[in-house]
Amino acid sequence: MIYDHKKIEKKWQKKWEKDGIYKTSENKNKKRYVLDMFPYPSGASMHVGHLEGYVGTDILSRYLRMKGIDILHPMGWDAFGLPAENYAIKTGIHPDKETHKNILNFKKQLMASGLSYDWDKEIDTSSPEFYKWTQWLFIKLFEKGLAYKKKSPVNWCPKDETVLANEQVEDGKCERCDTPVIKKDLDQWFFKITDYSDRLISGLDGIDWLEEVKTQQKNWIGRKEGINISYEIDGYKDKVTVFTTAPVNFGATFIVIAPEHELISKIINGEIKVDDLIKNKVKKYYEMAMSKSDQERITEGKEKTGEFTCLYAINHLTNEKLPIWVTDFVLANVGTGAVQGCPGHDKRDFQFAKKFGLPIKRVVVGADGDESEIKLESQVIEHGKKGTFINSEFLNGMDFEEGLRKTMDYFEEKGWGKRVISYHIRDWLISRQRYWGCPIPMIYCDKCGWNPVPESELPVLLPTDVDFLPHGESPIARSTSFQKDVVCPSCGKPAKREVDTMDTYVDSSWYFLRFCDPKNTKEFASKEKIIPVNDYVGGGHVVQHLLFARFFWKVLFDLGYIDKKMGDEPFLKLRAPGWILGPDSRKMSKRWGNVITPDDIIPKFGADTLRVYEMFMGPFDIMKPWNITGVEGAHRFLGRVWRLFHQTRNPSLITDKPVLSKMHQTIKKVGEDIENYKFNTAISSLMELVNVLSSCDSLNIDSLNILARLLAPFAPHLAEEIWHAILGQKNSIHISQWPTYDEKYLKSDEVTIVIQVNGKLRGQVVVDSVQATDKETIIKLAKTDEKVAKWLKSGKIKKEIFISNKLVNFVI
RNA sequence: GGCUGGGUGGCGGAAUGGCAGACGCACAGGUCUCAAAAACCUGUGAGGAUAACACCUCGUGAGGGUUCGACUCCCUCCCCAGCCACCA
Numbered sequence: 001m002i003y004d005h006k007k008i009e010k011k012w013q014k015k016w017e018k019d020g021i022y023k024t025s026e027n028k029n030k031k032r033y034v035l036d037m038f039p040y041p042s043g044a045s046m047h048v049g050h051l052e053g054y055v056g057t058d059i060l061s062r063y064l065r066m067k068g069i070d071i072l073h074p075m076g077w078d079a080f081g082l083p084a085e086n087y088a089i090k091t092g093i094h095p096d097k098e099t100h101k102n103i104l105n106f107k108k109q110l111m112a113s114g115l116s117y118d119w120d121k122e123i124d125t126s127s128p129e130f131y132k133w134t135q136w137l138f139i140k141l142f143e144k145g146l147a148y149k150k151k152s153p154v155n156w157c158p159k160d161e162t163v164l165a166n167e168q169v170e171d172g173k174c175e176r177c178d179t180p181v182i183k184k185d186l187d188q189w190f191f192k193i194t195d196y197s198d199r200l201i202s203g204l205d206g207i208d209w210l211e212e213v214k215t216q217q218k219n220w221i222g223r224k225e226g227i228n229i230s231y232e233i234d235g236y237k238d239k240v241t242v243f244t245t246a247p248v249n250f251g252a253t254f255i256v257i258a259p260e261h262e263l264i265s266k267i268i269n270g271e272i273k274v275d276d277l278i279k280n281k282v283k284k285y286y287e288m289a290m291s292k293s294d295q296e297r298i299t300e301g302k303e304k305t306g307e308f309t310c311l312y313a314i315n316h317l318t319n320e321k322l323p324i325w326v327t328d329f330v331l332a333n334v335g336t337g338a339v340q341g342c343p344g345h346d347k348r349d350f351q352f353a354k355k356f357g358l359p360i361k362r363v364v365v366g367a368d369g370d371e372s373e374i375k376l377e378s379q380v381i382e383h384g385k386k387g388t389f390i391n392s393e394f395l396n397g398m399d400f401e402e403g404l405r406k407t408m409d410y411f412e413e414k415g416w417g418k419r420v421i422s423y424h425i426r427d428w429l430i431s432r433q434r435y436w437g438c439p440i441p442m443i444y445c446d447k448c449g450w451n452p453v454p455e456s457e458l459p460v461l462l463p464t465d466v467d468f469l470p471h472g473e474s475p476i477a478r479s480t481s482f483q484k485d486v487v488c489p490s491c492g493k494p495a496k497r498e499v500d501t502m503d504t505y506v507d508s509s510w511y512f513l514r515f516c517d518p519k520n521t522k523e524f525a526s527k528e529k530i531i532p533v534n535d536y537v538g539g540g541h542v543v544q545h546l547l548f549a550r551f552f553w554k555v556l557f558d559l560g561y562i563d564k565k566m567g568d569e570p571f572l573k574l575r576a577p578g579w580i581l582g583p584d585s586r587k588m589s590k591r592w593g594n595v596i597t598p599d600d601i602i603p604k605f606g607a608d609t610l611r612v613y614e615m616f617m618g619p620f621d622i623m624k625p626w627n628i629t630g631v632e633g634a635h636r637f638l639g640r641v642w643r644l645f646h647q648t649r650n651p652s653l654i655t656d657k658p659v660l661s662k663m664h665q666t667i668k669k670v671g672e673d674i675e676n677y678k679f680n681t682a683i684s685s686l687m688e689l690v691n692v693l694s695s696c697d698s699l700n701i702d703s704l705n706i707l708a709r710l711l712a713p714f715a716p717h718l719a720e721e722i723w724h725a726i727l728g729q730k731n732s733i734h735i736s737q738w739p740t741y742d743e744k745y746l747k748s749d750e751v752t753i754v755i756q757v758n759g760k761l762r763g764q765v766v767v768d769s770v771q772a773t774d775k776e777t778i779i780k781l782a783k784t785d786e787k788v789a790k791w792l793k794s795g796k797i798k799k800e801i802f803i804s805n806k807l808v809n810f811v812i
Numbered sequence: 813g814g815c816u817g818g819g820u821g822g823c824g825g826a827a828u829g830g831c832a833g834a835c836g837c838a839c840a841g842g843u844c845u846c847a848a849a850a851a852c853c854u855g856u857g858a859g860g861a862u863a864a865c866a867c868c869u870c871g872u873g874a875g876g877g878u879u880c881g882a883c884u885c886c887c888u889c890c891c892c893a894g895c896c897a898c899c900a
Contacts, residue, residue, distance in 0.1 A: 212816045212895080219815065219896060226900080244900055256900095304898090329898045339900045347813090348898055383900090424899060541895065616836070618825055622817090623893080627824070633836055639851085681826070684835035691835095754831050759881040761831055787867090801880050807830055811880045 003642040005606025009717040013111060021732050022116040025070045033072045033531050034061045035512055037538025037545075040078045041102035043087065046109050047588055048596045048614065048626065049580035053537045055611045056577060056620055056679060058115045060535060062713035063674045065116075066738035072531070074121035074515040075110065077103050080131075080504045085436040088468045095436040095468075099126060109598055114607045114716045116734070121518050125438075125507035130514065132459035133524040134507055135441035137552070139452040140559060142442070146192045149450060152429060156184035182291070188431035189440060189500070193551045197221050197423050199568070200550055206567075209574040210621070216543050222424020227408045228336060229417035231255065231313035234321060236272060238263065240313055243335025243422055246345070246383035247407045249317050250392040251363040254341040255324045256306065256352065259289040260332035263324070267309060278310045282326060289328040304329060304352045316416045317393075327352065335422050344374045345381055363392045364400055428548065430503040435468055435475040437501030445488030445495040453497075454489050460497065474499040509548035512536075512570065513556070530562050536571040546571070575677055578622040580614070585625045596626055608715035609635040615679035615714065638718055641690055641711065645726045650698035661748040662692050663703060667741040670710050679714075686710060701727070706739045754807040755782045763788040775802040782808045 016022065024031075034057050039050065061073040077099075084095035084102075103124065110117070123130055141147040159179040193200075201221055204214045226245035233240060240255060240263060257263055266272040268283050285307040306327035313322045322340070329348060330339050343353035343360040353360050362374050365388050366381040374380060381387045387400035394410075395403040411417035431440070439460045441453040453460055463479035476482055477499040488495035510524075512533055517525035532553075553570035556562050581587060582594025589595065601610045613634035617624045655663065666689040673682035689707065693699060705727055712719035712733045723733035751772035755763040763785045771777050779800055782788055788810075795812035802808050 210817090215816055216895060222896095222899070224899075242900085246900075329900095331899070334899045342900095346900070348900075351898095422899080543895085616824090624824070627837070629837055630824070636851090637836085643851090680824095681835080684826075687835055752831085756830080756881075759830090759879095764831075799880060801830095803830060807881090809830080809880055 001642075001646050003639050003718075005608060005638075005717070006603070008721045009112075009114065009602075009607055012717045012720045013114065016116075016732070016734075017111075017119075019732065020120075021735055022065075022073070022118050023120060024072050024074075024118045031070045031072055031531060032064055032535075033516075033533045034064070034535045035073070035515070035533045035537070036075065037536070037542070038076045038078050038508070038511060039106060040081055040083075041099060041106045042083055043098070043102055044590075045597050045599065046106060047580075048598060048601065048610070049588055051113055051598060051610070052580055052614055052620075053577035054110065054115055055113070055614055056575075056677060057535065057537045059611075059615065059679060059713040060674055060677075062116055062716065062734055063671070063738065065734065066709065066712065066736060068737070072121075072515065073117060074123075074518070075115075075117040075119070076121075076123035076511060076515065076518075077106070077125065078504065078508045078511070079103065079124050079126035080437045080501075080507055082434070082436070082504075085434060085468060088436070094464075096126065112602055112607060113598055114611065116716070121515055123511060123514055123518050125504070125511060126436075128459045128461060129521075130511075131438040131507070133514065134438045134502065134510070135453070135458050135460060136455065136524055137510055137556075138441055138502065138506070139455070141191055141555065142450075142452055144555070144559065146195065146555060147189060147430075148192065149187055149189050151185050152188045152190070153183040154186050154188070154429075155181045157181055186431075186433075188429055189442075189498075189502075190427040190429055191551070193428045193547070194423060194425055196551050196554055197223065197425055199554060200425075200547060203550065203554075203569050207569050207572055207574070209571075210576065213541075213543075213546070213574060213576065216541070217547060220425060220543050220547065222422075224422045224424075226335070226420060226422055227411060227417045228420045229316075229340065229411060231316075231322070233324070234312040234314055236311065238266070238272060240324065240338055241336045242338045242340045243420065244340060246342075246404055247340075247411065247417070248342040248345045248363055248383070248404070249315065249340070249407055249411075250389075250395070251342040251344045251361045252315055252322060252340045253320075253343060253353065253359045253361060255313050255322050256327045256330050256339050256341055256349075257309075257324060258330040258332040258337040259286045259326055259328055261326070261330075261337045263309070263311070264326055272311070274310050278308070281307050282309055285326055292328070304348070304355050306352065306356065308356075316411070316414070323358070325352075325356070333426065334424075343380075345383065347377060347380050347382060350374070350377055350380050361391065363389060363395075365390050425547075428503075428505075428551075430506055431500040432503055433474040434501050435462070435466060437504055438462075438507060439476065440498040440500055440502055442498040443486060443489060443495045444498065445491060445493060447493065448488050448490040448495075450498075451489045462501075474501065476501070505545060505548050509545060510552045512549065513553075524561075527561060527563055530566060532566055532569065533571045534573060536574045537577065539576055541576070546574075576621055578618075578620065578624060580617075581623060581625040583626050583628065588626075601631060605631055605635045606638075606717070608638055608718045612638065612683060612714050616683045618680055620677045620679055637687060637690070638715055640694065641707075641715075641718065642722075644690060644694050645704060645708075645722045649696075652698035652700045655700050655703050656696065658748055659692060659696060659703070661745050662689060663706060664741040664745040666710065667706065667739050668746065671738070674713065683714060686714070709733060709736060709739050712736075751805055753778055753782070753805075755785060755788050756807060756809040757788065757791040758811060759809060762791045769805075773804045775804075778802065778808055782810075 036054050036057050061071050065071050079099050084099045087098055088095045125131065138147060157179055201218055201223060204217060224245055226243055227247055228241050228243050229247065230239050230241045242255060264282060264286055267274055267279055268286060304327065306325045309324045309326055311324040313324060315322050330337065341349040341352060343349040343358065344362045345364055360374050364381045365371050367386045370379060371390065389395040389398045389403045395406060398406065408419060412419060439462055441458060441460045442450050443453060444450055463476060463482040465481050466475045466479045468475055483497055486495050486497050487493060513525050513530055516531060517529040520526055549570055554568060557568060579587065582592060584592065584594050586592050586594060598610060609631060613631045616634060617630065666685050669685045670682045693703065693707065708719050708722050708727060716734060720733050723729045747769050749768055750766050751769050753765050753767060753772060754761060755765065765781045765785060779802060783792065792810060792812065797810050797812055799811040
């Protein structure tokens with residue numbers, strides 16, 4: 001009989017769907033939540049790389065299901081987003097129509113791959129049933145004071161008159177028309193994620209994520225302990241406060257402030273009176289800096305620029321005057337937007353001092369002992385390096401780190417400074433001046449200000465009477481139906497709706513909660529049904545998504561919408577599948593013409609082959625190049641399995657002892673490997689087992705029964721077919737019991753003991769498993785081994801090492 | 813520049829202190845065939861040795877260390893990948 005994957009796979013996919021064998025049971029005691037990061041249904045077809053993670057979680061889910069554990073394993077669509085809107089601008093096709101066409105296509109591909117999702121739980125973030133609750137969530141945050149509106153600069157394309165997302169800015173230019181992007185101040189909604197900074201760091205300790213991803217989260221939050229130091233400005237009432245983690249104050253010779261700093265606006269608007277010539281120069285510098293994009297500020301940034309403000313601060317320790325300069329290498333949103341320049345001990349400060357002829361003082365000697373004047377950048381000893389203070393009065397002779405601590409103590413004592421913690425993370429800007437997103441459920445009234453739409457009126461539906469062309473504001477602003485009869489929820493007078501939509505990250509950062517209870521019309525999800533995700537699989541590099549999702553969980557947890565027993569973190573384990581590269585070892589891309597899709601593989605080889613190959617390629621989480629001969633190898637393996645089951649041979653009642661032990665070892669290994677995401681070695685051990693069974697003259701039916709079930713998570717269609725056609729079973733193999741192993745069969749009767757002389761392999765003895773643990777017998781045997789004896793002749797044995805069941809090592 | 817991974821045959825990889833190269837790919841030889849494909853069998857780290865075996869030496873990026881024993885642990889260095897980056 002020929003292995004006709006086409007017929008088999010179609011047949012079983014239909015049957016599984018009809019019988020609903022992957023439905024989640026509502027037994028909440030044993031539930032385990034296995035989740036893929038849900039996809040954006042783009043117009044481009046899915047490629048084999050997307051499937052890597054989905055197949056991994058599918059194998060895990062099928063395995064757990066067979067172990068009798070109730071699994072929640074759903075799939076849905078991150079359906080709002082820019083590509084569909086841009087497509088609509090180009091073609092006039094409504095994003096809703098295009099998106100749903102893509103969803104159907106994606107779903108078809110997932111089903112053709114034999115993935116065992118519970119499609120009853122399918123969600124779509126662009127459906128009103130879903131985004132009603134996105135709006136509800138917004139209102140909860142608003143009520144808690146965690147959502148607020150503030151003026152903030154956005155990327156702005158002057159030609160297209162539109163706001164651009166960061167991803168739409170390439171090299172400081174608009175991706176559509178190549179016009180340089182500028183910053184524009186707009187009133188925008190923010191979520192106060194910064195309130196949760198410390199908990200977002202500490203929560204990482206208790207969860208099973210890759211170290212790399214945890215570090216990325218920590219870096220993004222960027223917690224730093226330092227000190228804010230305030231300086232009087234000579235001759236003026238104003239003060240300037242700098243933030244530093246390394247107060248090398250005996251070496252401070254100037255202060256630099258960001259162009260956006262309030263001192264600069266005060267100079268420009270005349271609040272701080274300075275010489276007109278200086279004022280004009282500062283103004284010119286400010287305008288120049290503002291006209292540059294972030295991109296330009298960074299790329300040009302190696303060359304320091306700046307302008308002297310003519311103001312001076314007074315160094316508390318030395319009473320020397322510190323000139324205050326404006327420069328764009330100081331970033332307004334880091335620390336206080338002002339930095340003290342210590343050119344001897346910071347490379348950027350050194351470059352700045354060198355360029356503008358400011359004094360450079362050495363106050364620390366590094367490991368090289370060089371005490372000379374600092375003239376070269378290479379002599380700069382930065383914070384973090386080993387060093388000892390000099391030229392610093394009470395700090396002299398002190399270790400670098402300790403001296404900094406002492407300085408902070410001293411400054412706090414004197415009231416000149418205060419220790420602070422600075423974070424890199426900013427509040428989350430969620431306003432988008434775009435159409436294809438979730439409307440922000442807020443109403444503005446001239447008298448009452450911003451008020452949320454009453455819960456009973458949710459959802460605020462996306463209007464359909466809009467064109468999609470960008471005009472410098474949300475396309476929704478031009479809808480007439482959207483603002484019709486809107487009244488202030490507080491005073492009842494005519495009012496206006498917010499026309500911006502939410503960042504699609506908002507949808508995709510709470511969707512996993514909705515999967516717990518997707519059909520609930522009364523709540524976003526019932527408290528009884530919400531559980532954290534046990535296994536979350538997808539790109540680990542999605543730093544923001546993970547932070548936002550953790551933030552939402554913590555907020556809802558604090559508000560009492562999540563059972564305290566469920567804990568403070570939403571994703572208990574996170575694994576990231578590695579990229580699958582094209583056959584040319586480059587990232588799969590239309591540009592290189594190296595994209596492989598499931599449709600290229602499934603018709604010819606079948607979904608089972610595709611699944612087995614993808615999992616066998618290498619470790620789950622690393623980058624792997626596609627190799628078509630490898631696919632053929634996987635197909636050959638399944639063909640061998642097929643023939644093994646179809647071969648006629650003498651059925652035996654008892655299985656050989658060595659075969660039996662291989663069998664039980666494999667049951668153990670495959671199970672453990674699946675739980676540890678080591679699918680590649682699980683498959684290789686299955687291959688070994690198949691090789692062993694293929695060479696047996698007679699096979700007992702139990703062995704075949706076990707083998708079929710071990711294969712089921714990897715090659716679900718083939719296993720199902722064999723289960724019914726050969727093994728005569730009635731119910732699906734995927735709801736059968738996972739085989740158990742027996743400890744007593746794990747060890748084979750015969751054990752090979754390795755014999756080493758001076759750590760080198762010189763022979764081996766085969767003994768039974770009882771003898772293998774007996775030191776004296778083994779050593780006696782080892783010495784009589786002809787080859788070993790030869791090596792032992794040349795000297796006296798100094799030491800005999802015996803490792804039970806494994807080896808003997810003679811040291812001579 | 814910072815952080816985090818990683819470096820093992822012709823290739824993907826296995827082994828986390830105990831026989832390095834499991835499993836697969838590729839390649840070579842063979843069986844079947846008029847022939848080919850498919851399938852099956854055998855071999856396959858490098859070098860030496862042999863009529864053939866036996867056998868020996870070297871070998872996990874480089875160098876050093878710990879250990880009876882190191883791909884695995886420690887130190888120094890080199891290289892590659894990913895993420896972040898004028899973050900004070």
